[in-house]
Amino acid sequence: MRSAVVLLLLSFCLFIASCGSDTATNTAVNSQPAAKKAAGGREPVLVELFTSEGCGNCPPADRHLVLLETEQPVAGADVITLGYHVDYFNDRGWQDVYSSPEYTRRQNLYSMRMGLNSMYTPQMIVDGKAEFIGSDPQRASAEITKAASAAKGQVVATANGQSAEVTVTGLPQHLVATAVLVTAEDDLVSNPNAGNNRGKTLQHNSVVRKLQGFGKVPEKATEFKGTVELPMEHGWKAENVRYVVYVQEDQSGRILAVGRVNKAG
Numbered sequence: 001m002r003s004a005v006v007l008l009l010l011s012f013c014l015f016i017a018s019c020g021s022d023t024a025t026n027t028a029v030n031s032q033p034a035a036k037k038a039a040g041g042r043e044p045v046l047v048e049l050f051t052s053e054g055c056g057n058c059p060p061a062d063r064h065l066v067l068l069e070t071e072q073p074v075a076g077a078d079v080i081t082l083g084y085h086v087d088y089f090n091d092r093g094w095q096d097v098y099s100s101p102e103y104t105r106r107q108n109l110y111s112m113r114m115g116l117n118s119m120y121t122p123q124m125i126v127d128g129k130a131e132f133i134g135s136d137p138q139r140a141s142a143e144i145t146k147a148a149s150a151a152k153g154q155v156v157a158t159a160n161g162q163s164a165e166v167t168v169t170g171l172p173q174h175l176v177a178t179a180v181l182v183t184a185e186d187d188l189v190s191n192p193n194a195g196n197n198r199g200k201t202l203q204h205n206s207v208v209r210k211l212q213g214f215g216k217v218p219e220k221a222t223e224f225k226g227t228v229e230l231p232m233e234h235g236w237k238a239e240n241v242r243y244v245v246y247v248q249e250d251q252s253g254r255i256l257a258v259g260r261v262n263k264a265g
Contacts, residue, residue, distance in 0.1 A: 042078035043148040044155070046246055046258040049081070049134050049206075050107045050123040053096040054089025056196030061122030061134030066205045074141050077148040080244055080258055081206040082184055086121060094195030098188070098207050106211075113253045127152075128253040153222075155259025157245045159230060164261045166245050168217075168224040171256050174249050177217040181228045181261075182244045183210040185236055209236060217247055217256075230261070 049065045051058045062083065067073065069081040084103035085096050104119075111119050114131055122134030127147040132139045153171035157164050166179065188204040214228040230243055243261035248254065 042072070042076060043152065044078045044080055044258045045074075045144050045147045046127055046244075046255045047079055047081045047140070047144065048125045048128075049083045050086055050103070050119075050121055050125075051083055051134065052086050052089040052099060052121050053190055053192055053197060053202055054092050054094045054195045055121045057135065058122045059197065059200065059202060061124065062202065062204055064135060064137055064140065065124075066203070068140070068144075069205055074144045074148070077144045079144060080260060082182055082208050082244065083204060083206045084208050086119075088119075089121070089195070092195055094192045094197065097190070098204070098209075102211065103208065110253060113251075127255040127258075128248055129255075152255070153247060153257030155245050155247075155257050157243075157259055157261040159243070159261050159263050162232075163227055163229050164243065164245075166214075166224070166226050166228060166261075168245075168247055168257050169222070171217070171222045171224070171247065173220065174217075174254070174256050175219050175251050177247050177249045177256055178213050179215040179217060179224055179226055179228075179245065179247050181212050181214055181230075182208055182246070183212075183231050183236075184242055184244060185209050186240045186242070187237075188240075209233070209241070 047068055049061055051062055065081050065083055068079045072079055084106060085098040086104040086107055087099040087101050088104055090096060090099060107119050110125055110131065123131060124134035124140060125131045126143040130143040151172045153168045155168050157166045184206045186205040188207050190202045192198050192200060192202065210231050215224060215226040217224050224247065232238060232241065245261060246258040247256040249256055
């Protein structure tokens with residue numbers, strides 16, 4: 001585990017303020033969250049990993065992230081994974097091409113919300129509430145199990161050409177929140193020739209390519225509807241790209257709902 005020496009001095013609005021609204025409507029009604037899924041069903045849980053190809057302790061956590069998504073080993077949970085490559089290892093011999101200062105800012109925001117005095121990799125965060133060393137599978141299973149029992153809204157998101165129609169219902173009580181679309185790519189491979197992972201073959205799934213807010217969800221709203229464009233850029237393999245929608249409470253970072261974007265038909 002490598003710690004960043006100093007937290008970046010950023011305000012909570014860095015990401016939140018950038019989340020503009022496309023076509024979106026929402027309903028502020030005091031009603032109970034949607035009923036939990038029937039017995040045998042799985043509750044979606046968002047697992048975020050902050051990682052870097054320059055971090056020598058990160059490959060085991062990267063592999064565990066792949067396992068969580070592909071094998072779904074936690075009973076009662078539909079684990080939706082996202083891997084954010086931070087940029088503060090890029091001066092140590094290897095440039096992580098998947099890294100972005102935006103993902104470092106997101107990690108810093110979590111650190112401020114959780115009262116941490118430093119950032120580190122690999123860091124895993126479950127449903128925006130629990131954080132721990134990302135290479136600890138026992139802790140991951142425990143936190144995912146706990147998160148699967150919490151009330152969350154239900155996401156229905158369907159792709160229609162280059163955009164998706166998103167409906168979220170049954171949101172629990174919350175403050176102002178943001179609806180976000182994440183573009184992620186699977187089956188990426190790197191072979192660092194420098195840095196802490198020199199000579200290794202690094203395999204990645206769920207690599208975050210783009211974050212985009214597409215609507216604000218007012219305090220106490222129980223529903224949200226919106227339309228969002230689905231990005232596709234040169235260099236991404238379309239067959240490996242997938243899209244995730246989540247609703248996140250701005251102040252606490254709590255995930256209120258999360259789901260995958262499904263293909264039409």
